[in-house]
Amino acid sequence: MYPANFDYKRPATVDEAIALLAQHGDAAKVLAGGHSLIPAMKLRLAQPKVVVDIGRIEALSYVREARGAIAIGAMTTHHEIESSAVLQARSPLLAETASHIGDPQVRNKGTIGGSLAHADPAADYPAAILALEAEIDLAGPRGRRTVKASDFFVDLLQTALEPNEIIVEIRVPATGKSVAYEKTEQKASGFALAGAAAVVSAEGIRVGITGVAAKAYRASAVEQALAGQRRPTPQAIALAASHAADGVEPLVDIHASAEFRAHLAEVNTRRAIERALARG
């Protein structure tokens, strides 16, 4: 397929990128790893006049420890996250989640910042990002700001990003080993029909769910049902997991009914919590 004509800009710094976006406004689209934008352009569903390629801004590609958290540059690829020794040792959920994305080619090109900014309702990261209570740093014409994961996902393909803003960093807390991501794949795309990420900490169990609704969400009803239980029984976990889709309106498409998505949310929530606990 052949995209419509466009200009290609490759800024070397974040400031240059922001300036280009400010200059071109709605006519510009940000290109990171290209796994959402380029297919859309090839199908001519997206026809930006200017493509601003931030994928080669080297300063945005890193994983490092910073004041008790792990900071990840927005242009870090899924493969780099999956294979990061720092993440595997200090916050393994994100590395495990990245290993579920697409195939090796996708993981070698796709970036965490690109994925979060696109906010596909069935992407894998959002479940983990929510369960980890990550922080997301955005840069724009008026400088930088930090958004909590719970405030970042707004609706289907909509985030807290303002026009002309880009994601620059994601910070996740160090966790123990008691984390897990469980996913049922949509058979064709490999995206999540339902994916559940669980984090067990001293303060309680946190669960993030993706694929089920128009945006990823924290399974608050599950978390509340398990509040105060340090080692919940299988029965308690199963009962709590039955609330995995409480209060959400599940998506419906040719791949799954709302009922089945809600059911898979429950199954994967239960499995993720069980596996996270088993690792502790």
Added chain:
Amino acid sequence: MADPKTPYVGRAMKRIEDPRLIKGIGTYVDDLRLPGLVHAAILRSPHAHARIRRIDTAAARALPGVIGVFTGADVNAACGLVPCAASIPDLKAPKHTVLAGDRVYFVGHPVAIAVASDPYAARDAVEAIDVDYDPLPVVANAEAAVKPGSPLTHPDLGTNVAYTHAVAGGSSIDEAFRSADRVITHRLYHQRLTPMPIEPRGVVASFHQGEGTLTIWSSTQIPHLLRTLLPGMIGVAENKLRIVAPEVGGGFGAKLNVYAEEALIAHLAMRLQRPVKWIESRRENAAVTIHGRDQVGEYEIAVRNDGQILGIRTRTIADLGSYLQLLTPAIPTLTGLVLTGCYRIPAVKIEIVGVYTHKMATDAYRGAGRPEATYLIERLMDVVANELGIDRLEIRLKHFPQPSEFPFATSCGLTYDSGNYQGALAKAKQLANWDQLVKDRDAARAAGKLSGIGVSTYVEICAMGPSKAMPAGGWEWGCVRMEISGKVTAITGVSPHGQGQETTFAQIVADRIGVPIEDVVVLHGDTNVAHYGRDTYGSRGTAVGGTAIVMCIDKIIAKAKTLAAHLFETTSDHVEFGNGVFTAPGVTNREIAWAELAGEAYVAKNLPAGLEPGLEASSFFEPQNFTFPFGTHIVAVAVDRDTGQVKITKYVAVDDCGPLINPLIVEGQIQGGIAHSIGQVLFEKTVYDENGQLLTGEFMDYALPRATDIPEYVLGHTVTPTSVNPLGIKGVGEAGTIGATPAIANAVLDALAPLGVTHLDLPMTPERVWHAMKTTTAATTA
């Protein structure tokens, strides 16, 4: 010189054609770069049914780089109608023009074509064409389409029924049902599938003004059939038309067709006096290259309580889509040909209703009719066995003909050439370790798990075929030339595109002529090289095309013997040939090898009187019957109670395709065929919504099997040669897909049987499995 103790035939040799394909140095249609080449893109209908009020191409024509924009009004009169070669009595057929006239009948229907200096400009032009559509009522479901009051797919035909094809065979079906202890009915649905070859279609056409010759490169399975059928469309004489099928990246039947684009691109190359290229996008491939299957039927079986099946009666509705492609209406009728499978079933009655809907045409897709029939009969055997409480292997064995009864005439009207169905079943049981498999399943069930075993015993139709039973000419042509250097060139009229005949034919030639395989080249796919042929489909390449090559070799050896006798100064009855060497024992100790003999044949200074120079022969092979390969597949599955996901835990296939020329290629064909079935049973489906919109137009939505879906196969063979050809071989290109679908489906249903689930539609997706589990569990507890 080949070692006579280890012939090439029978060896699991790697394919000669693979290195160039693996290295990316093969030449596909899109690799062609001709001087002055221009590029075409096609505007397609977004509506399943609409009237075209107006098409405005002015803006498109004004864009930079655009050479021309054409609508149906511009080209249809010059291009003729897209042909259908199936002869069905009383067939009602719409006129199939290359571009839409004043109406569109499916999503993807070509409406206009733009030609430009590069493919980007061509797409830009397509976007700039303005079409005013008036949407009309849509026929999206074949069963609804035959009910009174349904909107019409083609209002001018006055009906949605293209044809009704009834076949009755064997003894009286009414008597069978009268004398039955019970009648078991079952409804089975064979979903629509998208073939999805790795390479979409593509066409390049180039007209040589001086010679008046037209060359068309097409990603097709049928260069020769195109050369036969295109002249009637585009007005170029057959002998001025050259069709080339270069490397073709898979077909699975989807490229066994004459498509509108082939005529259209050829026409534009002549009209514009420039070579034109059109490459199908993946989305176009999903929408406008033929689909497969899509049949639903009610099946009634008359049985005695001892398990004896007396007769089968069916009414099948086949969704043809909106137009007839090359074989569209014939494919469902093939289902009726092998509906009795490998069983003695005395009476059958089949009624097939071909129905028009506002969708892409269905046509031949790997197996073409036989997978449908095999799925039906093999599911029905399990249904009958379960209903009567008879072991499912026993009921199959009870209805097998004995090996001594072949040739075996079926009540569907075929004569099966050879078979030993008991042998294949026994070998599969042994390879599967059947008794242990059953014990393991029962132990898993006792532990609360869902575990199942499925079996299918199949027979299919290959080596198509006798000309009297084919639409037009089922023979095959070949030519073999011993070159002056002693190298051998074999030219075949079949058009391999993944089947590996560059290797298997070289094995046959090298053995029979007695030269190293490195000295043999197999040519195909270019009608200026392979002058005649009937191409590749219906598992015919080696059984029919290979036989033509063998006939050529026999002629060359006979001629060579005459020449050798002359050089030995004896008569040819004293000449012996073996291992590439001519001798005359008792006459002379002299030996003549091919290189010397070929030199004599072409230098031609010392030929016997009346012998033509050269060592070349061509042959047409006309098979007297089809061949009927068979086998047994055994599958074990585990079903996840929570998610409904099916995992194949064991796969055993025993296939009998006669003698194996190259076991590696045979196993590759079987593995690929089974992969197709795994997709069909577990997740593949082509989905249109009620408005005729295609919802599975890309790989994000159409689920093809991936490497991780494929289990480890245990493959075995029995060898029952056919007498239909001198190689004794039957064909194997489609067997995997024919045998596997019912075996996997039967395994899933066996796993769910303890829950009371007796039926699931294809594909047996996790949601369908989960829903069935939930429904039956609820019913049991209620």
